[in-house]
Amino acid sequence: MFKEIASKVTVERLRDITPYHRAKDRFEWEELPEDLRKQLIKDGEDYIDFIFVVLPAVRYMDFSRDGNRSRFEAVYFERRRALNALVLAECVEHEGRFMEQIINGVIAICEESGWQLPAHNNYPPQDDLLGLPNTKRPLLDLFACETGEQLAAVIYLLDDELNQESPLIRKRVSEEIETRIIQPYLNDYFRWMGGKGVPVNNWTPWCTQNVLLASMLPGMSTSLQKEMILKKAASSLDDFLDSYGEDGCCNEGVGYFRASGLCLFQAIEILNMATDDSFESIYQVSKIKNIAEYSMNMHIADSFYANFSDCSPTPGRSGVREFLYGKRTGNQELMQFAADDHRKETEITMKASENLYYRLQAAFTEQEIRDFDLKRPARTKDIYYDSVGILIARDEKLFLAVKAGCNDDSHNHNDTGSITVYKNGKPVLIDVGVETYSRKTFSEKRYEIWTMQSIYHNVVNFGGTGQLPGRDRKAVVDHVMLNDKTAEISMELSSCYLKGDIDRYTRTVTFDKGNQIKVVDQCSPKESEAVLTLMTLKKPEVLSNGDSGKKQLAVNDSVISIKDVKSLDTETIDLVDPKLQAEWGDRIYRTVIRLKDGRCTFYVE
Known part of the structure; x- marks a missing residue:
């Protein structure tokens, strides 16, 4: 399905994506709901004195030594959340108050020896766990791909502002994305890419979505690279879709659906932006529609969802992505459900998320969700x-x-x-x-x-x-x-x-x-x-x-x-x-x- 459409997209039709608005688009940022704007600034202020400490090598080695993930990951993810908060605060306020810390965060992440987590630091087919990153062979795991997305999004949002500080910032980020994302994606093989009869899971759409964002945002790849990335992504997404039944059920639970079915949705959105809506017909495929409503069907009450496997009983409320997925597939019940659940969420800025694009998307969808008519409750079904x-x-x-x-x-x-x-x-x-x-x-x-x-x-x-x-x-x-x-x-x-x-x-x-x-x-x-x-x-x-x-x-x-x-x-x-x-x-x-x-x-x- 994806490969068939991708084969018909010529390099001339491919273009950089320009989702949502850059910081310099002042009217749109100033039109965000006032309470959201204030909270986004407050989130940034919480990190105004944040220290981007060095990630100690021995903390990276913890996982291979004693199996502990949390000591390294706590520092790794907090510096990414800090950068996201600072960037969005600057986009809202636009007075330069957060710029020095943003530069600190961008360069600190660029300086990391590897963007992959210690728990994922192995290469097929041997799969021997390495204690430290191999800087000569960048590895694409979930969060290496997400880091590429984050840095590309920072440049997209604040390109002019960062260039005023130093043009070397954009140059550094684009070089890191070329070396750590685009080249390994095009020239190496990781199991989540699918093919070769290898089973796939949530890693496939999650990584693919973020590789697409990292490479398709302005100035991050050449036209030829975009064409190759498009075809490879299409192949992976076909493999992922083939792993699902026609009913659209995620065997990993609602928590992982957020990193699989919803990432599939985001990948389709990015592909459409990059190809003048060439993939729009996919939203009418019954399996795609069935995948969309999975979390709604699994919902119990309040924050509880039916959970099996590694899924949490409280994997977080539904919200912006479910709402937009429902909108694209013409599912009013899903939009109703997602809008209702989102309005019960106390953290409307998604400050716990490491994905900057999700937070940007949420900010510019907030008013639409607030305006959505909730007079008729969503109907659930057996x-x-x-x-x-x-x-x-x-x-x-x-x-x-x-x-x-x-x-x-x-x-x-x-x-x-x-x-x-x-x-x-x-x-x-x-x-x-x-x-x-x-x-x-x-x-x-x-x-x-x-x-x-x-x-x-x-x-x-x-x-x-x-x-x-x-x-x-x-x-x-x-x-x-x-x-x-x-x-x-x-x-x-x-x-x-x-x-x-x-x-x-x-x-x-x-x-x-x-x-x-x-x-x-x-x-x-x-x-x-x-x-x-x-x-x-x-x-x-x-x-x-x-x-x-x-x-x-x-x-x-x-x-x-x-x-x-x-x-x-x-x-x-x-x-x-x-x-x-x-x-x-x-x-x-x-x-x-x-x-x-x-x-x-x-x-x-």
Whole structure:
């Protein structure tokens, strides 16, 4: 699709892109909402005395030494956020107050030995992790590409102003982008580029989007380079699109959708700007439209989204990019949803973002979102994403997400068959998510991490070992039903477990809307015991034991009734990881239910 269109674009039709307005376009910057202008200036003032400290080599080496990412990344990302804030503040105020710090930031980043993160500092095919950057062979990872975008955007916005200080600033930036972005992109190979039968994920549109921005902004590449970049980007985007099912589901979760589906959208936008809208017809392709509404379909309530794999339950509110994607695809519901969610966002300047283009785009879209008519709430729908095996259903009180699929998703957890339930927008049965990334997260020891294991998901396990990873460790879905009154999925899960532990495991989840969610587990374990795990944010309160083998638990506003119980115990999991603490607080709870005769029925109402 992309390659076919790109093949018809001649070099004469390619041009520099000029998105949004430069600092010298005073009318447009002064027309931004006044409260936004004030906050952008305030964000810059917060960094007026910021010191762009040297990034110590030994902090870069931390990851290869002990697996720690955060010590280096904290400094690396903060200097980029500082530069973004200073640039936007100068664009708004335009009095030169922030220029010296902007120059400091630009040159400091140009002086870095490598723009890639330590965790990504390896080259295919050997993939041996290097302790320090190889300055003779620049590496294109997510944030090297994003750094190229950032510096190109700084020059675009403040070209005249920086030239008054020194013409060598633009020259330095263009040389760095040529050496660190354009040349490795055209002459080296990285897996995220696709091709060669290599699986792709969010890296492909994320990196491609930023390479396009870094190279297509004015003065950063030649016409011939633009033509070669266009064709290579088109090939990568085709590979990415081919990796998705027709339903548009992202198997990495909403957080990664922001770095995949939304980056695909941005890449299309850039390609259109550079080619006189040659790629505009892509917005009418059904898969592109389906990808657009993914996050809306996964939304639960307030800041909560259904999460599987490494996705956070609170990946951030929807906003400008979703709104614009909805606009391009003619999806009024998505525009409605995104505008409504964006208005609940307290940080309207996106000051935590390292991507300067996102912040620029947000600033010049803010008024349009504020003016968008929200009288009619966006309508949500039930959906079954067959390509990934995710069922989403809701009524006025309850929200249900079921994960079928397999244990080979990108950023996979061994969670096939697990469910997530919310009531009145509050968590009842949760998916914990993932801790702060470390070297172990993406190593052969990944599944030693507790959050990755099925024994910490809402599913039955056997023998204490839990599910195993792999494409063959999958649910065999028997049937799915979705209508106004009922949502139901039935699946066989035995292949997800160690062969000697179980002969059969069937799980049927039935959502009787306006009433309850019913889960029936029927298992034939061999010698090991069948144990159901329920993960909750609040400690379950035992309401009554009822008759033999029956338990009732209260969790938030919900009551969970469980049959066929041999014993039930709840343990406290104290959260020490800062990421999980930010998402869930200091503790969560794991209820372990030993089953009678390998069967169990429980109801959530």
